[in-house]
Amino acid sequence: MIVKILQKSATFKAVRYNTGKVDKDRGELLLVRNFGALEGLENLRPQDYINYFEAVSARSTRTKYPQLHVAISTKGRQHSKEELADIAQKWMDGMGYGKQPYLLIFHKDTANNHLHVVSTRVGRDGKKISDRYEKLRAYRVLSQVMGQDEKQAADTALQKALAYHFSTRAQFMMLLEVQGYALALKDGRYAISKFGRELAKVDVHNVDDRIATRDKDKGRAGQLRAIIERYQAMHDPAPYLTDSGYTSALAKFLHGKFGMQLLFHGKNGKPPYGYTLIDHAGKAVYKGGEIMPLSEFVATGPVSEIKHSVGSKTLARQDTEPYRWQDVGDIENIPEVSEDKPVREKTCSDISYKQNTDYDPVFPLPDLGVDISDDIDDEAVLGRNRRRKQKARTNTR
DSSP states (O other), X not given: OEEEEOOOOSSOHHHHHHHHXXXXXXXXXXXXXXXXXXXXOSSOOHHHHHHHHHHHHTTOSSOSOOEEEEEEEOSTTSSOHHHHHHHHHHHHHHTTOTTSOEEEEEEOSSSSOEEEEEEESBOTTSOBOOOTTHHHHHHHHHHHHTTOOHHHHHHHHHHHHHTSBOSSHHHHHHHHHTTXXXXXXXXXXXXXXXXXXXXXXXXHHHHHHHHHTOOOOHHHHHHXXXXXXXXXXXXXXXXXXXTTEEEOHHHHHHHHHHOEEEEEEBOTTOOOSEEEEEETTTTEEEEHHHHOOHHHHSOOSSEEEXXXXXXXXXXXXXXXXXXXXXXXXXXXXXXXXXXXXXXXXXXXXXXXXXXXXXXXXXXXXXXXXXOOTTOTHHHHHHTOOOOOOSSOOOBOO
């Protein structure tokens, strides 16, 4: 389940956007709440709702962006429109907007059932409803609504991570990062947090003991290499930059089909210099070079452009020349970094997820930072085009 607070606005343009969906039979107005006498009228126009929002918002002259526009999405059809409406109402209560006028509009034109909420940030008393730590609270409230115990979930994620085979502390940290957690080493323990809240701890000696018992399965490593080689020609292996970091068509396919999750590593806005492979099916983590060097992983086809949005520079490779990233230097001589360095909650990982019948992932991918899949219409109301970021995230593991 995903909750996304959309771009703030000084006007209530989200009303026309969502009612436009209804007019085109791509949406359905599920609920009109707390609009007073307006609710008793028939054949209301979008402007009627806008006028009401503006009248309430006018009570505060200090609030520049009164519109609240939120999207709540489920994976596929896991929740019906009625269930989503119930979740949204409870979420509004938990966020302090329960008594505000708001609209619930269900969208049915994407692969994932989702609805939009439109309201005003100004209360009837003329005071702005607090938006402090809003994005963090949004997920906390959603977790509460969904009946999730955050600490129990963190403990479960920790035990799953410790059940994997890994060779370094950094690899252990990655196993929790891909589940949306952040880790920091404090007083000989890893503090595990999500959405800014510490949820669990693990003694670093437990992690080191697990590392000491690692017995690398060379046979499995060979199987993983064979799988990559088989599908290299069918799916483009060239990494490209997304808002979440680097990925490739081949990486996405391997993750969805075989549970092989690739995390590309790069720094200073440059293309990847290496990668880590998490074998969810085999419950093990490998340094990319143990399976296949990056230069070999991406080397296929006569000519392939690497789309890399750093200024206007485009990197390319050809089979007639040894593969090498520009300006990266010797991949094998990249210096090691401290494994105990606190990590970002988002990593340069392939966070896309595809449902399939061949692989039931041990780790569902985190909701944090994930856009609503295929929900192109959400970008329309923001009035902007998708652009790749000009600078890549830094991930030195």
